[in-house]
Amino acid sequence: xxxxxxxxxxxxxxxxxxxxxxxxxxxxxxxxxxxxxxxxxxxxxxxxxxxxxxxxxxxxxxxxxxxxxxxxxxxxxxxxxxxxxxxxxxxxxxxxxxxxxxxxxxxxxxxxxxxxxxxxxxxxxxx
Amino acid sequence: xxxxxxxxxxxxxxxxxxxxxxxxxxxxxxxxxxxxxxxxxxxxxxxxxxxxxxxxxxxxxxxxxxxxxxxxxxxxxxxxxxxxxxxxxxxxxxxxxxxxxxxxxxxxxxxxxxxxxxxxxxxxxxxxxxxxxxxxxxxxxxxxxxxxxxxxxxxxxxxxxxxxxxxxxxxxxxxxxxxxxxxxxxxxxxxxxxxxxxxxxxxxxxxxxxxxxxxxxxxxxxxxxxxxxxxxxxxxxxxxxxxxxxxxxxxxxxxxxxxxxxxxxxxxxxxxxxxxxxx
Numbered sequence: 001x002x003x004x005x006x007x008x009x010x011x012x013x014x015x016x017x018x019x020x021x022x023x024x025x026x027x028x029x030x031x032x033x034x035x036x037x038x039x040x041x042x043x044x045x046x047x048x049x050x051x052x053x054x055x056x057x058x059x060x061x062x063x064x065x066x067x068x069x070x071x072x073x074x075x076x077x078x079x080x081x082x083x084x085x086x087x088x089x090x091x092x093x094x095x096x097x098x099x100x101x102x103x104x105x106x107x108x109x110x111x112x113x114x115x116x117x118x119x120x121x122x123x124x125x126x127x
Numbered sequence: 128x129x130x131x132x133x134x135x136x137x138x139x140x141x142x143x144x145x146x147x148x149x150x151x152x153x154x155x156x157x158x159x160x161x162x163x164x165x166x167x168x169x170x171x172x173x174x175x176x177x178x179x180x181x182x183x184x185x186x187x188x189x190x191x192x193x194x195x196x197x198x199x200x201x202x203x204x205x206x207x208x209x210x211x212x213x214x215x216x217x218x219x220x221x222x223x224x225x226x227x228x229x230x231x232x233x234x235x236x237x238x239x240x241x242x243x244x245x246x247x248x249x250x251x252x253x254x255x256x257x258x259x260x261x262x263x264x265x266x267x268x269x270x271x272x273x274x275x276x277x278x279x280x281x282x283x284x285x286x287x288x289x290x291x292x293x294x295x296x297x298x299x300x301x302x303x304x305x306x307x308x309x310x311x312x313x314x315x316x317x318x319x320x321x322x323x324x325x326x327x328x329x330x331x332x333x334x335x336x337x338x339x340x341x342x343x344x345x346x347x348x349x350x351x352x353x354x355x356x357x358x359x360x361x362x363x364x365x366x367x368x369x370x371x372x373x374x375x376x377x378x379x380x381x382x383x384x385x386x387x388x389x390x391x392x393x394x395x396x397x398x399x400x401x402x403x404x405x406x
Contacts, residue, residue, distance in 0.1 A: 007353075007355045010326070010355075010358060010359045011325070011326060012324045012325035012326030012327075012329075013321070013323075013324045013325075013326050013358065013359075013363060014323065014324055015282050015355075015358065015363070016280065016281055016282060016363075017281070017282040017283070018281070018282070018283075021192050021281050025192060028191075028192055029191070029192075031187075031212075032187055032191045034212040034213075035187075035188060035209065035210055035211060035212045036210065037210060040212070070324075070325075073323055073324065078187075078192075078280065078281070079322045079323035079363070079364075080186045080187045080280060081187050082323075083186075083212075083213055083322075084187070084211070084212030084213055086213070087212055087213025087214055092142075093142075093322055093394055093395050094394070094395065096322065096327070097322070097327040097328050097395060100323065100324060100325055100327045101325060101327055101328060102325075108327075108328060111328055112328055112330075112391075112392040112394075112395060113392060115328075115330050115332075115391050115392060115397075116390070116391035116392055118332070118391075119332045119389075119391055
């Protein structure tokens with residue numbers, strides 16, 4: 001039978017595994033609730049009360065209060081759920097990318113565009 | 128048996144939905160991506176499918192971490208999209224082909240897969256956007272669907288090898304189905320992208336090309352990589368290639384490439400579209 005082998009960490013990457021899912025449960029549950037507009041409004045009206053209602057840990061609460069996405073991920077947040085929270089703050093995936101990489105949003109967007117330039121002339125579009 | 132007309136694959140980046148909503152298809156940023164669908168529309172007009180078996184992944188609309196299936200087969204007569212929390216329009220509903228869903232479930236379990244079965248299942252942008260791209264502007268989708276969700280959210284994820292085998296089991300189900308439906312197999316998501324972490328913005332055209340070059344003729348090559356390898360090569364969300372691999376399995380043993388398009392970037396993603404014919 002195959003056994004689990006130790007794997008090399010991937011730089012700049014956190015795998016959302018069972019340990020992260022367990023640690024992040026309360027934060028992700030709150031974010032999942034943001035699928036409903038009434039919950040988004042309740043969060044905006046009283047952020048502290050809403051976080052208490054979902055039982056966020058101290059680290060999760062601090063990360064949310066600081067709008068600190070890397071700290072949310074460190075506290076077990078999953079990006080698919082966190083995206084719903086980011087939406088409340090008016091942040092898109094490029095804003096979130098900039099926050100995590102330490103770039104300006106303009107620089108992050110340019111980095112994405114530059115990767116497209118790299119493939120020009122390589123005939124990627126057609127087999 | 129059902130007539131498998133082919134397979135259609137595309138990225139499902141949420142921002143595509145915004146571009147469609149705004150009518151930005153000819154905008155310079157979007158045009159290289161949307162131009163890749165002219166050929167898809169022609170192919171669908173010729174092949175005229177009436178059922179779609181769709182491999183996709185939920186992004187926290189239907190499933191939460193309280194109960195997260197590795198493989199989930201929708202078995203409903205209706206599927207609805209709903210508010211995903213961050214401002215996408217709500218897309219129109221889908222008619223389901225529940226009888227075919229149960230037939231597929233029977234085959235999967237016979238083949239020793241253990242799927243969850245969902246008589247209620249909301250479907251998110253991973254389903255709606257590929258349909259909006261394939262059949263723009265229609266009042267109702269021209270196909271009934273069987274949605275099959277693969278967990279790409281919480282590790283451990285099913286291996287690429289397992290997903291290809293899952294797809295091949297679905298193919299067996301389609302070949303033993305007594306109806307005469309014309310079935311298109313759809314795989315959504317990818318290709319390389321990473322939304323989270325200090326490596327956010329990562330894309331990998333070399334790995335994407337490896338996938339696109341081998342999907343039709345050598346799909347087993349894509350199963351040499353472990354999930355960890357795929358994350359390293361393709362990004363944390365690049366693992367959505369699992370949907371493509373499963374769909375390729377469902378197409379059948381042989382495939383020929385009809386069309387591909389590849390463009391960087393669409394939002395944070397290396398976007399791709401592909402059409403394969405059976406045999």
